[in-house]
Amino acid sequence: MNSLLIEKGRLIDPAIGLDRQGRLLLVDGHFAAVDPCDDDLPAEVRRLDANGQIVAPGLVDLSTELREPGRDEDETIHSGAHAALAGGYTSILCSSNTHPPIDSPGAVEFVRQKAARANGARVYVTGCVSKQRRGEEMAELGLLAEAGAVAFSDSPAPLANSALVKRALEYLRMFGLPILDRPEVPELAGRGVMHDGCESLILGLSGLPTEAEDLAVARDVRLAEGTGGRLHVGPVSTMGSVDLLERAKKRNIRVTASVCPHNLLLTDRELRSFDARYKVHPPLRSIRHVQGLCNAVATGVIDAVQTGHMPRAREKKMNDLDLAPFGMASLETALAATVTALNVPSGCSWLKVLMRLSTQPAVIAGIEGGTLGIGKPADLILIDPECQWIVDDRQMLSINPETPLSGFNLKSRVTMTIVGGEIRYRVGGGPTP
Amino acid sequence: MSGDQAPTLPFPAGWTREHLLDLESLTAEEITILLDTAQLFKDATDGCRKKLTLLSGKTCANLFFENSTRTRNSFSLAAKRLGADTVEFASSGSSVAKGETFVDTAKTIEAMGVDWVVNRHATPGTPHLLARELKCSVINAGDGPHEHxxxxxxxxxxxxxxxxxxxxxxxxxxxxxxxxxxxxxxxxxxxxxxxxxxxxxxxxxxxxxxxxxxxxxxxxxxxxxxxxxxxxxxxxxxxxxxxxxxxxxxxxxxxxxxxxxxxxxxxxxxxxxxxxxxxxxxxxxxxxxxxxxxxxxxxxTNGIAVRMATLWLLAGAMARKQGEAI
Structure with missing residues (x-):
């Protein structure tokens, strides 16, 4: 019997509202007991001193771009799965935008096999909604589900064709699986590179108007209501989206939403540097939107935080703002960026922030994780809540770790990541059992 | 035209910039220095028609990724009126068409030994990126809809x-x-x-x-x-x-x-x-x-005077930074 007792930790499990000092026993890769009596401990139990740190369920990401096959200059399944561990993610949903895209059972199988060998975070597969991610015909959703896809998305491409979304939502009802839509109306987004506002006006850069997102969210909410399908919109970035989601939730429409950490922390003023690192999806918005989003995460109008991990090779980002692709690495900064932006614990409790980063994403994706519940797989992390650290690209595991947060002073850090009872990541000098 | 009546201009103490990227970030004093210097040059050259030798031995590269006739010629004339050499670079038929990034193109031109890169580009902010990447002076000659x-x-x-x-x-x-x-x-x-x-x-x-x-x-x-x-x-x-x-x-x-x-x-x-x-x-x-x-x-006509002033002021600031006489 392989067992581990984590002692002197602050146990937080948003799934059951638990937040107190305690001991947590893992046996054979599963959570076995909270505060077990010494008599009940297995004979050869290893002990881990958490030293007052937070012990929480591993984080769960709804959309991580792993880019393999076809775009492995950006990220690979191996590098992404290990960057995930360093960020405290024990489960990630891999995006479908590989080349070829994940629109066939074989492609699902490829990712699953590579991920199993990587021995990093658990990698779940998101299949394409449409064949070849073209946004026209439905992909073989049933066969993709059978091969192991847990959700469907053409992200980062938006689902522009409303008829396709309606059909797919209706069809997926019989499989009970969700669609993840990145809400955007392409003809309103145009060739925009940044938030459409005073800053874009001054800089002469093409803007991405908030209406491009708001209209897509409005459509998605209405289609979710009409079809009864499972629909998740994310990432959202506007006050308009927040307003629509708030009204939808009051009417008990089954729609969920997520936001990216960078949209909680940075504003469009950063584009004044004309640095393509700030060209991200969704775009950095004005302070009004940033504050509104933080508030919506705290109140729960926005259910989840997703990383928006879209690493792009340096040679692609080393370009002017029109030519450089959207995207940034964020697996390794997501927790700290969110905690810093929401000013945890005074602005928002740890219980709540872990709900958004772990429990809710697991529920939305319909996968295990997001809890310390007895009998569940032992996916957990240790967090040093007071740690202040400066983001340094060079220290990261992602093969293209460029982030607009480089040089930022962030609060809190994941010190250990355990997947299925196995310690797979530990910061240098961290505790050993 | 002759180059023998070059005025000995006192270099304005308030000017320290090595690049001219936009007017938004300049102070009223800096703008006034540019305008006063331009007026001086215009007056000293009989309406920008005569030649001075203040910048002889220096080279100005026109790096235009967008079509331009008047601005490019105006910069060329301004450089020549101050005795500098010019080198022309237009994007058509260049390495940019072969997939080189504009930063690499600019670095190549700079390595040929130029003192100013005059940059026009369809994308806002490109001169700002060049100013961070290059060691020579960068002048924005129009970056998309941003500034000129x-x-x-x-x-x-x-x-x-x-x-x-x-x-x-x-x-x-x-x-x-x-x-x-x-x-x-x-x-x-x-x-x-x-x-x-x-x-x-x-x-x-x-x-x-x-x-x-x-x-x-x-x-x-x-x-x-x-x-x-x-x-x-x-x-x-x-x-x-x-x-x-x-x-x-x-x-x-x-x-x-x-x-x-x-x-x-x-x-x-x-x-x-x-x-x-x-x-x-x-x-x-x-x-x-x-x-x-x-x-x-x-x-x-004033365009030439303004560009002469720009070239001279940037060269002076650059020289001062490198500890040379202006």
């Missing part, structure tokens, strides 16, 4: 020659503000020097956000004409527009073209300016363009 600082300076110099006290003036920029780098450079430069600025044009091309930024916004030229001391008529940039912002050129001209009839409703001493190239019959009627209130060709 020497154009703004030459417009302001032209106004100042006719109306020395800018703080008493109301200047209207008329036309396609959304896509105009000339508009943005004028807006910041004029405001810093105390002028009142109105942006006027169709509501699809003049954002209400300009009001948030403290500028007056107008959509009907006839409503503001009587208050304007200067009109700067901007070209409609059809090439930058994705969806048509107004129904027809015919309708645009009816609403915004400066015509003889509109001249009659204006102040008698109004100055008519246009950054060019002008579309006769669209934003300006031919008799107004060629009329007594038009200063369009003075703008062109």
């Amino acid at each position: 600082p020497t154009q703004g300076l030459l417009d302001i110099l032209t106004i100042r020659q006719r109306r020395p006290d800018l703080s008493k003036l109301t200047v209207a920029l008329v036309g396609d503000i959304a896509h105009s780098r000339t508009a943005r450079s004028n807006l910041w430069g004029l405001r810093k020097l105390g002028a009142r600025v109105i942006v006027c044009g169709p509501s699809t091309l003049v954002s209400p956000r300009w009001e948030e930024l403290g500028f007056e916004v107008a959509h009907h030229l006839d409503d503001i004409l009587h208050r304007c001391d200067v009109l700067n008529l901007l070209r409609v940039q059809f090439e930058r527009q994705v969806t048509r912002p107004f129904p027809s050129i015919h309708e645009y001209a009816a609403l915004y073209a400066m015509t003889r009839k509109r001249m009659e409703c204006s102040k008698s001493d109004i100055l008519i300016m246009a950054p060019g190239p002008i579309n006769r019959g669209v934003e300006i009627a031919p008799d107004v363009a060629d009329g007594p209130q038009s200063v369009i060709l003075e703008q062109v």
